[in-house]
Amino acid sequence: MKNRVVRGVALAAIAVPLALLAAGCGGSSNKSSSGNTTATSGSSSNSSVKGSVTFDGIWTGAEAQSFAKVIAAFNKQYPNVKIKYKPVGNNVPTVLATAIAGGHPPDMADIAQPGLVKQLAQQGHLKPITYAKSAISSNFAPVWQQLGTVNGTLYALVFKAANKSLLWYNVPAFKQAGVTAPKTFDSLLKDAQTLKQSGTPAYSVGGADGWTLTDLFENLYLRRWGQQKYQQLSAHQIKWTDPSVITTLKDMGKILGDTANLAGGRNGAIQNGFNDSVTNAFSTPPKGAMVFEGDFVAGVILSSTKAKPKTGFDATPFPSITPGANANAVEIGGDLFVTFRDTPAIRAFVNFLATAPAAEAWARLGGFGTGNKNVPASIYPDAITRATEAPIGKATAVVFDMSDEQPASFGSTTGQGEWGIFQDFLRNPADVNGTAQKLEKAASAAYKSGK
Amino acid sequence: MSKGSITAEPPVAAAPPPTAPAGRGRYLTGATFLLPAFVLLGVWLVYPTVYTIIRSFFGANGYLGTFVGIDNYKTLFTTATLVRAIENNAIWVAVVPALVTAIGLIFAVLTERVSWAVAFKTAVFLPMAISAFATGVTWRILYQQDPDIGAINALGRSISSLVSTPGVLHTALPSTPALQTRNGAVVLKAPLQPGRSVKLGLTGIPPQDVPGGAAQAVQPKPRSGAIDGVVWRDFKPGGGKSGVVEKGELGLPGVTVQLRDASGKTRTAKTADDGTFSFDSLPANTTYHASIGAQTFAKPFGGYGWLAPKLITPSLLIAYIWIWAGFAMVVIGAGLAAMPRDVLEAARTDGAGEWQVFRRVTVPLLAPVLSVVFITMIINVLKVFDLVISLAPESSQAHANVIALAMWRTAFGGVNDFGTGSAIAVFLFVLVVPVLALNIRRFKREV
Numbered sequence: 001m002k003n004r005v006v007r008g009v010a011l012a013a014i015a016v017p018l019a020l021l022a023a024g025c026g027g028s029s030n031k032s033s034s035g036n037t038t039a040t041s042g043s044s045s046n047s048s049v050k051g052s053v054t055f056d057g058i059w060t061g062a063e064a065q066s067f068a069k070v071i072a073a074f075n076k077q078y079p080n081v082k083i084k085y086k087p088v089g090n091n092v093p094t095v096l097a098t099a100i101a102g103g104h105p106p107d108m109a110d111i112a113q114p115g116l117v118k119q120l121a122q123q124g125h126l127k128p129i130t131y132a133k134s135a136i137s138s139n140f141a142p143v144w145q146q147l148g149t150v151n152g153t154l155y156a157l158v159f160k161a162a163n164k165s166l167l168w169y170n171v172p173a174f175k176q177a178g179v180t181a182p183k184t185f186d187s188l189l190k191d192a193q194t195l196k197q198s199g200t201p202a203y204s205v206g207g208a209d210g211w212t213l214t215d216l217f218e219n220l221y222l223r224r225w226g227q228q229k230y231q232q233l234s235a236h237q238i239k240w241t242d243p244s245v246i247t248t249l250k251d252m253g254k255i256l257g258d259t260a261n262l263a264g265g266r267n268g269a270i271q272n273g274f275n276d277s278v279t280n281a282f283s284t285p286p287k288g289a290m291v292f293e294g295d296f297v298a299g300v301i302l303s304s305t306k307a308k309p310k311t312g313f314d315a316t317p318f319p320s321i322t323p324g325a326n327a328n329a330v331e332i333g334g335d336l337f338v339t340f341r342d343t344p345a346i347r348a349f350v351n352f353l354a355t356a357p358a359a360e361a362w363a364r365l366g367g368f369g370t371g372n373k374n375v376p377a378s379i380y381p382d383a384i385t386r387a388t389e390a391p392i393g394k395a396t397a398v399v400f401d402m403s404d405e406q407p408a409s410f411g412s413t414t415g416q417g418e419w420g421i422f423q424d425f426l427r428n429p430a431d432v433n434g435t436a437q438k439l440e441k442a443a444s445a446a447y448k449s450g451k
Numbered sequence: 452m453s454k455g456s457i458t459a460e461p462p463v464a465a466a467p468p469p470t471a472p473a474g475r476g477r478y479l480t481g482a483t484f485l486l487p488a489f490v491l492l493g494v495w496l497v498y499p500t501v502y503t504i505i506r507s508f509f510g511a512n513g514y515l516g517t518f519v520g521i522d523n524y525k526t527l528f529t530t531a532t533l534v535r536a537i538e539n540n541a542i543w544v545a546v547v548p549a550l551v552t553a554i555g556l557i558f559a560v561l562t563e564r565v566s567w568a569v570a571f572k573t574a575v576f577l578p579m580a581i582s583a584f585a586t587g588v589t590w591r592i593l594y595q596q597d598p599d600i601g602a603i604n605a606l607g608r609s610i611s612s613l614v615s616t617p618g619v620l621h622t623a624l625p626s627t628p629a630l631q632t633r634n635g636a637v638v639l640k641a642p643l644q645p646g647r648s649v650k651l652g653l654t655g656i657p658p659q660d661v662p663g664g665a666a667q668a669v670q671p672k673p674r675s676g677a678i679d680g681v682v683w684r685d686f687k688p689g690g691g692k693s694g695v696v697e698k699g700e701l702g703l704p705g706v707t708v709q710l711r712d713a714s715g716k717t718r719t720a721k722t723a724d725d726g727t728f729s730f731d732s733l734p735a736n737t738t739y740h741a742s743i744g745a746q747t748f749a750k751p752f753g754g755y756g757w758l759a760p761k762l763i764t765p766s767l768l769i770a771y772i773w774i775w776a777g778f779a780m781v782v783i784g785a786g787l788a789a790m791p792r793d794v795l796e797a798a799r800t801d802g803a804g805e806w807q808v809f810r811r812v813t814v815p816l817l818a819p820v821l822s823v824v825f826i827t828m829i830i831n832v833l834k835v836f837d838l839v840i841s842l843a844p845e846s847s848q849a850h851a852n853v854i855a856l857a858m859w860r861t862a863f864g865g866v867n868d869f870g871t872g873s874a875i876a877v878f879l880f881v882l883v884v885p886v887l888a889l890n891i892r893r894f895k896r897e898v
Binding site: 177178194196207210260267268271273408409420423449 | 511532595596597622624626654655656657658659660685686687688689690693753756758759844845846848849852860867868
């Protein structure tokens with residue numbers, strides 16, 4: 001799945017340069033570090049917990065080193081538990097499937113695909129983590145427990161989350177047009193018009209990568225209809241011909257409808273990939289003024305343009321459509337921690353991971369977001385990371401990427417299903433009803449065959 | 452990928468029967484020598500082929516999954532993306548082998564006659580030395596629509612710039628409904644009479660496109676017997692009021708304004724640094740129409756969408772022919788070199804022209820070689836995969852789909868439906884078999 005790879009690489013890229021930038025800012029990031037680690041109690045009962053925990057995870061390189069800091073923070077509290085982390089890379093699903101078939105799964109694993117967690121839980125491979133409920137509920141909004149729950153039982157802790165509900169904008173282009181980061185959908189549309197008049201097309205779209213378009217649709221849908229409907233649509237409990245989908249397609253048409261307001265025109269929008277869309281918006285002079293995508297955009301901007309944080313580029317939450325909980329809802333890519341065994345050592349580690357010190361150990365290094373509401377925004381090493389990751393902890397409504405929860409032939413295959421149909425929609429945004437019907441036809445075929 | 456089903460290699464010729472009755476030992480020795488080949492063929496060709504055929508009758512997941520009969524084949528011929536793949540492959544087979552053979556033949560005959568033949572042959576053959584994937588990436592850049600990136604469209608821009616120059620304000624749009632775009636020109640809708648001062652506001656002009664020397668826009672006062680006006684960038688940060696000349700909005704100097712009277716006579720005036728223009732000593736009681744000519748707004752050459760759905764398959768065919776023409780040239784060239792010269796000489800002595808020699812002697816004598824090239828190309832084209840996946844951008848891949856790519860996508864590239872994937876592989880295999888059979892028969896004849 002291409003999007004995951006791209007995002008993975010981009011995320012890895014963001015951590016290092018942003019951390020370096022922060023270091024350049026005079027090390028102010030370290031101030032807050034001492035404040036919250038006082039939770040370490042070091043009571044004698046902790047040292048009586050002994051054993052080792054094997055852990056298979058996605059992170060390699062710099063990210064693996066960051067996770068090592070989390071483990072080190074754990075070992076301050078539980079000196080006698082040894083965590084054996086094995087970096088598996090993006091092959092976690094394959095490695096786990098093989099290990100389970102061979103009868104020797106690790107004690108714990110980090111899975112990025114909510115669908116896989118569900119599948120493993122239903123097949124009985126996972127152990128419930130109900131013992132962590134109180135730790136999770138005192139640190140996270142209730143929605144996070146829901147995200148880790150399969151058929152009423154808690155199986156997973158979402159330890160790390162990437163914010164996908166963001167709008168990235170070119171600061172000089174906005175300044176030239178005299179507009180500020182739009183807070184609502186209406187002001188977004190108005191500002192887009194102003195940007196066009198200023199001579200910079202408002203939207204830079206990477207339509208050659210179908211997932212950028214599904215992400216845009218998902219954010220618009222979440223903003224207008226909220227978490228519950230979003231989840232129903234994810235599970236195909238409501239049809240794609242539903243009036244809610246029609247309305248959101250019309251919203252999307254308001255963004256994609258004006259050729260003169262797309263970077264490179266309609267042809268450019270359909271032929272540029274995600275990376276092109278970012279470089280087009282943040283090069284000088286810019287070909288577009290904003291990009292809708294997740295926190296991994298920062299990595300691309302820093303590695304392939306000369307734009308600097310805050311003065312050249314900035315991020316703001318995806319503009320709100322309906323007020324209330326929907327307005328600060330966040331679509332995330334999550335790392336779900338699951339357990340294959342149940343021992344006191346594993347329990348201790350899971351309980352620790354749900355606390356603020358665990359998240360802070362990584363958050364202060366950058367490239368990390370968490371739903372832990374007790375992690376202060378000041379812990380993030382720089383202004384951009386704070387802007388992208390702090391909204392996750394504040395959100396009361398959180399959803400996973402919809403296309404990752406759907407059958408792959410519909411949600412994540414090049415040239416067909418959602419990706420292909422949204423690309424056709426980008427070619428002809430007036431065809432709202434036809435698009436809804438095509439989506440419904442493809443979705444019902446995919447859900448029927450389950451693939 | 453089921454390796455067995457799409458191989459082009461002819462099977463190893465069967466061992467000749469022993470000429471003399473021999474002892475058990477000779478059979479054993481023979482069998483020992485054959486064993487490695489049999490094992491390898493069995494593991495890498497026979498087993499995958501048989502498994503793929505069986506697998507094509509079962510469901511999506513697992514080693515076998517559930518038996519579904521011929522459902523997968525039904526899916527193959529009813530799913531739009533898969534049908535498109537079959538259609539595209541038909542186009543490939545119809546176009547590529549014939550063109551590659553023809554171009555190869557022309558090159559081969561020509562290289563016999565030119566100096567620098569070796570250099571020419573090397574240049575034409577060189578693409579064969581590049582992996583198809585790298586070729587795809589290279590051509591994708593060449594084909595880019597943006598003339599700043601794609602070399603082919605950059606060439607197009609150079610040619611088009613000889614014919615027309617892009618306008619200085621090619622992104623500009625009228626700022627109020629009082630103005631409208633007509634045939635590329637911006638026209639003031641209402642007719643005018645002398646004694647008026649008009650406002651021709653434009654937006655959508657990036658600051659870097661504002662002509663040098665531009666100063667604060669000024670609206671001139673109306674004068675009797677004259678028409679005055681201003682052309683300005685009707686925008687200031689925040690948008691400003693459209694149709695109103697405000698502080699901070701720049702005039703657009705050097706813009707040609709046209710004034711046409713009822714008789715069709717046209718006067719022109721150029722704007723000053725503050726955007727003002729004037730037409731003096733106009734007879735009263737005549738109505739005029741003001742406009743800014745289309746030339747000011749002429750769009751620069753935007754490039755052709757070589758990678759867009761409509762052109763993607765032709766673009767792929769061109770790149771593919773570019774790769775394989777060298778192969779055809781070398782093989783046919785070898786055939787030419789081996790051809791008896793006396794026959795050609797005899798034909799020329801008998802008074803045949805060069806075209807007649809080529810048409811009546813060279814081509815018939817080369818027929819076996821040409822058919823080798825032709826058939827090899829059919830097999831190659833049926834299996835085409837790497838060029839399509841690397842050259843076609845993702846938004847066009849559904850339109851560029853071919854059978855092998857469809858198979859990979861269905862079985863491995865996201866859908867993970869091994870049943871339908873196997874069915875596609877079997878279908879491809881069935882298409883290749885008759886061509887292979889033809890090839891094998893010819894091999895036998897030659898032996």
